[in-house]
Every structure is written in structure tokens, then in C-alpha cells.
Amino acid sequence: MGEIQDAIERADREAFTRQPPRTLKGRISYLLRQLGSARAVAAELGVTADSVNRYRRGARKNPPPDIAAKIDDAVRTRWQPQVRKRRRKRAATTGITVETRARFGYTAPIGTTDDGRFRRLTVHLPPAYAQRLFDAGNAGADDQQMRGIIAEGFKEVYFQDGGSRATGISDVAINDIDYLDLDY
Numbered sequence: 001m002g003e004i005q006d007a008i009e010r011a012d013r014e015a016f017t018r019q020p021p022r023t024l025k026g027r028i029s030y031l032l033r034q035l036g037s038a039r040a041v042a043a044e045l046g047v048t049a050d051s052v053n054r055y056r057r058g059a060r061k062n063p064p065p066d067i068a069a070k071i072d073d074a075v076r077t078r079w080q081p082q083v084r085k086r087r088r089k090r091a092a093t094t095g096i097t098v099e100t101r102a103r104f105g106y107t108a109p110i111g112t113t114d115d116g117r118f119r120r121l122t123v124h125l126p127p128a129y130a131q132r133l134f135d136a137g138n139a140g141a142d143d144q145q146m147r148g149i150i151a152e153g154f155k156e157v158y159f160q161d162g163g164s165r166a167t168g169i170s171d172v173a174i175n176d177i178d179y180l181d182l183d184y
Contacts, residue, residue, distance in 0.1 A: 002143025091184030
């Protein structure tokens with residue numbers, strides 16, 4: 001996953017109404033309910049079905065750190081899908097807030113500077129950009145395409161202030177992301 005998709009995932013996790021299972025047995029049992037079989041869970045985690053059954057029974061209690069991280073990630077990505085869906089639907093009508101520190105570059109008219117520089121910005125993007133961002137993520141867009149959507153929103157809202165200034169700026173690009181957080 002890219003930086004934008006990770007930020008969407010973090011924002012989704014903030015909306016959880018309950019915490020996911022904490023014990024290994026609870027997490028494996030949850031994955032078994034979601035995926036249907038030990039073989040499917042094993043394929044997801046990169047272990048054998050026998051290992052999955054040992055985790056479920058409690059015969060094996062401490063998976064290697066990389067497998068434990070995969071289990072945690074698999075549970076969290078499937079946890080409370082209706083809460084995620086409801087929150088994204090609301091964001092598509094109210095917009096999203098993007099907080100980032102990144103290098104922004106743009107194409108500007110001759111005689112002005114278009115050198116990219118680091119900026120720390122917190123900008124509320126209109127609902128259309130939230131919907132486009134979610135649709136692109138669901139369609140499997142790569143990080144560069146999702147950056148383009150956010151950059152276009154920054155161009156309209158921050159750099160051009162809705163068309164009242166810097167109308168000659170085109171092609172805003174986000175490079176060298178230091179951090180990026182979304183709130184919706």
C-alpha cells in the first residue's frame with residue numbers, strides 16, 4: 001500500500017466503535033469466521049493451515065513477529081466494515097481534511113518561481129475530492145494517482161483559493177511526503 005492508502009486506513013481505524021480482538025485465539029477465530037476456512041486464513045497469512053489450527057486451539061501461542069503483524073493487519077483491515085462504510089459515506093458529503101508536510105511543486109507562468117518547497121498544510125477538501133479518493137482506492141489506483149487527486153484539491157482550495165488568486169498555476173504535484181494524515 002502507498003502513503004495515501006495507509007492514511008485512509010488509519011483514518012478508518014479511528015472510527016472503530018469497539019476494539020478488535022486482542023488475544024491470538026480471538027484474532028484467528030475472527031479471521032476464520034471472515035474467510036471461512038483455515039486454508040484461506042493460512043493463504044492470507046503465509047503459513048500452513050495446520051499452524052492456523054494450532055493458533056486457534058492455543059497449542060501455539062507466540063507466532064513469529066512478522067506473522068503476528070500479518071495477523072493484526074488482516075484483522076484490522078476487516079474489522080467493522082459497516083462503520084467504515086458509514087464514515088466514508090459521510091465524508092463523501094462533508095469532505096475530508098488533509099494534514100501533510102510535503103514538497104509541493106507546480107507549473108507557474110514565466111517570471112514567477114515554481115521551485116518546489118516543503119510546506120506544512122492543513123486543508124479541508126470538498127466532498128467531490130473525498131469521493132474521488134475513495135473511488136480510486138476501491139478501484140485499485142496506485143499511490144501516484146491518489147496523490148494527483150489530493151494535489152488537484154490543494155491547487156483548487158489552497159493555491160488558487162477557489163479561483164480568486166494564482167489562476168496561472170497548473171499541475172500541482174506532491175513530492176517527498178514527510179507525513180500525511182486524513183480526517184473525515
